[in-house]
Amino acid sequence: MAKNVLSRLPEIQLPDGQLPEWEQPVVTEKSEPEPVVRPGSPDLSRRTFVAVSTALGAAMLLPAAPAQVTTDAPPELVSVALKVNGKTHALKLDPRTSLLDTLREHLGLTGTKKTCNQGACGACTVYVDGVRINACLALTVMHDGQSVTTIEGLAQGDALHPMQASFIVHDGFQCGYCTSGQIMSGVSVIKEGHAGSDAEIREWMSGNLCRCGCYVGILAAVKEVRDAGV
Amino acid sequence: MRAFNYSKTRAAGDAVMTVSGQPEAKFIAGGTTLVDLMRINVETPAQVVDINALPLKTIQALPGGGVRIGALARMSEVAEHPLIVQGFPAVSQALLLSASPQLRNKASIGGNLMQRTRCPYFRDTALPCNKREPGSGCSAIGGENRMLAILGTSENCIATNAGDMAVSMSALDAVVRIRGPKGDRTVNLVDFYVVPGSTPNIETVLQHGELILAIDLPAAPHAARSHYLKVRDRASYEFAVTSAAVGLDVQGSTIRSARVALGGVGTKPWRSKEAEAALVGRPATEATFVAAAQIALSGAKPRSQNAFKIPLAQRTLVKALRTLAGGGS
Ligand SMILES: Cc1cc2nc3c(=O)[nH]c(=O)nc-3n(C[C@H](O)[C@H](O)[C@H](O)COP(=O)(O)OP(=O)(O)OC[C@H]3O[C@@H](n4cnc5c(N)ncnc54)[C@H](O)[C@@H]3O)c2cc1C
Ligand code: SF4
Ligand code: FES
Numbered sequence: 415m416a417k418n419v420l421s422r423l424p425e426i427q428l429p430d431g432q433l434p435e436w437e438q439p440v441v442t443e444k445s446e447p448e449p450v451v452r453p454g455s456p457d458l459s460r461r462t463f464v465a466v467s468t469a470l471g472a473a474m475l476l477p478a479a480p481a482q483v484t485t486d487a488p489p490e491l492v493s494v495a496l497k498v499n500g501k502t503h504a505l506k507l508d509p510r511t512s513l514l515d516t517l518r519e520h521l522g523l524t525g526t527k528k529t530c531n532q533g534a535c536g537a538c539t540v541y542v543d544g545v546r547i548n549a550c551l552a553l554t555v556m557h558d559g560q561s562v563t564t565i566e567g568l569a570q571g572d573a574l575h576p577m578q579a580s581f582i583v584h585d586g587f588q589c590g591y592c593t594s595g596q597i598m599s600g601v602s603v604i605k606e607g608h609a610g611s612d613a614e615i616r617e618w619m620s621g622n623l624c625r626c627g628c629y630v631g632i633l634a635a636v637k638e639v640r641d642a643g644v
Numbered sequence: 645m646r647a648f649n650y651s652k653t654r655a656a657g658d659a660v661m662t663v664s665g666q667p668e669a670k671f672i673a674g675g676t677t678l679v680d681l682m683r684i685n686v687e688t689p690a691q692v693v694d695i696n697a698l699p700l701k702t703i704q705a706l707p708g709g710g711v712r713i714g715a716l717a718r719m720s721e722v723a724e725h726p727l728i729v730q731g732f733p734a735v736s737q738a739l740l741l742s743a744s745p746q747l748r749n750k751a752s753i754g755g756n757l758m759q760r761t762r763c764p765y766f767r768d769t770a771l772p773c774n775k776r777e778p779g780s781g782c783s784a785i786g787g788e789n790r791m792l793a794i795l796g797t798s799e800n801c802i803a804t805n806a807g808d809m810a811v812s813m814s815a816l817d818a819v820v821r822i823r824g825p826k827g828d829r830t831v832n833l834v835d836f837y838v839v840p841g842s843t844p845n846i847e848t849v850l851q852h853g854e855l856i857l858a859i860d861l862p863a864a865p866h867a868a869r870s871h872y873l874k875v876r877d878r879a880s881y882e883f884a885v886t887s888a889a890v891g892l893d894v895q896g897s898t899i900r901s902a903r904v905a906l907g908g909v910g911t912k913p914w915r916s917k918e919a920e921a922a923l924v925g926r927p928a929t930e931a932t933f934v935a936a937a938q939i940a941l942s943g944a945k946p947r948s949q950n951a952f953k954i955p956l957a958q959r960t961l962v963k964a965l966r967t968l969a970g971g972g973s
């Protein structure tokens with residue numbers, strides 16, 4: 415067995431202020447200064463604190479970033495109006511901010527997950543003007559004035575959306591990391607008219623990967639909601 | 645990601661002038677290629693010009709049965725548009741077999757033509773790559789090259805053109821309509837892409853600042869009877885290992901006209917006029933298809949890990965032709 419789960423507890427302190435390896439950002443993040451995180455901003459949460467400290471840790475550990483990255487002045491912030499789950503937000507953003515980071519880090523809507531951050535898994539699936547897209551490859555500034563629906567916008571108060579309820583009934587998840595994306599796509603597949611046969615559902619759900627392999631339960635959940643005609 | 649200035653344009657001429665006046669500016673449409681590559685510092689534009697407000701979204705019938713697809717039409721719309729499904733089934737099929745439903749909702753047709761290779765070294769700024777950094781060397785030739793190209797390669801680059809739609813459109817004689825600082829021009833899609841040679845960083849004839857306005861698909865019997873077959877490492881949401889776009893006009897049992905292009909094997913979408921010549925005038929039989937497939941791959945130059953692509957591409961082409969000729973699969 416490689417690493418004991420217990421060894422991953424955050425209490426562990428390494429000498430010299432080093433970060434444990436699992437907290438070190440992947441190399442590609444070294445020049446991506448988490449544009450959405452502003453230390454000292456009133457809504458700085460524990461989550462953003464972790465992001466800041468990892469970014470700082472990376473700065474200490476890694477050699478100087480390429481000149482092209484460090485010599486540029488930070489860009490001017492842009493104003494973006496975004497309607498999310500029915501509520502309009504006026505935001506000031508670095509143009510680099512993805513829709514995914516806007517939702518998670520600015521608006522505290524952490525139901526939408528960041529997994530690959532490169533369009534390859536579907537965990538970040540949200541609707542923009544009713545159409546499902548990958549929020550990780552969307553720049554928020556390009557969606558000024560548009561309406562976004564996230565997993566938090568599916569339920570009606572405490573009443574789960576039928577797709578959420580069916581995922582629970584059919585064990586459509588294990589770790590749950592892909593689940594909000596799966597549920598968003600499940601609802602879309604039916605709405606788009608691509609939920610005819612099992613094969614058709616599988617194909618039109620194929621933009622959502624599940625590392626836990628819960629595809630059987632996911633398929634059953636989508637079929638149940640389709641058959642209920644909701 | 646490098647910091648950039650963002651602007652949105654409402655007129656194609658303005659977009660062209662803005663980008664052509666700034667060497668480090670880039671257009672952005674769906675962003676599914678550009679944002680991905682900016683995040684890993686492979687693309688580092690100083691200015692990003694959003695073209696989504698331009699009136700280039702329509703899919704319209706042309707006199708004579710052809711179709712004009714605006715550069716900003718989304719992959720998902722084009723895939724299911726009746727004019728495409730009926731007149732150009734290979735294009736519809738190629739799109740439906742591309743990426744994922746979410747990506748197809750976001751990605752545009754113009755951006756699709758301009759997508760970059762998926763060669764792993766191109767995406768890794770820590771390693772040499774002539775396409776990303778001219779003169780630095782090619783890590784793939786002596787490295788992991790299973791997915792890379794066997795046709796149109798050079799000693800400087802063997803990267804596969806990863807697109808599916810462009811393969812189907814190259815087979816069906818698509819024409820790209822372009823606006824540049826000096827005016828408008830059209831280029832046949834087969835001439836739009838260039839092989840790497842000694843300049844793998846240059847992938848198309850599009851000059852900096854030139855904007856794709858639309859793609860025209862001319863009507864033809866072999867376009868209405870066309871087919872796209874894609875072979876992948878998994879059933880969906882994956883790039884092609886090999887693919888074939890074919891069109892046939894068969895009268896009696898004789899092939900009157902044929903179109904053949906291959907994907908997954910070329911440094912550009914690989915139209916094979918040699919294979920087409922081997923089909924025309926011959927009976928639509930297995931023997932004819934096999935002979936054409938051999939000719940299509942005759943110039944192939946495999947590397948350490950991808951010789952398997954030669955027989956696989958041949959079989960992919962034969963199966964696509966057989967499906968179209970009505971022999972089932
Ligand atoms: C996980 C994943 C899987 C994928 N799988 C497949 C697949 O199986 N098959 C496949 O074919 N593709 C696949 N793709 C690629 C996808 O199809 C492209 O990313 C998409 O089509 C690009 O379109 P876009 O509008 O998002 O382009 P953008 O990212 O906006 O632009 C891409 C490039 O084109 C330029 N550009 C955009 N529009 C124009 C224009 N009108 N004129 C001139 N230049 C322009 C931009 O400047 C940029 O350089 C996949 C992508 C991802 C992320
Ligand atoms: S094949 Fe081309 S893209 Fe890949 S490493 Fe070599 S030069 Fe770069
Ligand atoms: S996090 Fe967006 S597709 Fe994986």
Ligand code: FES
Nearest residue numbers: 588590624625626
């Ligand atoms: S439930 Fe774990 S990845 Fe899908």
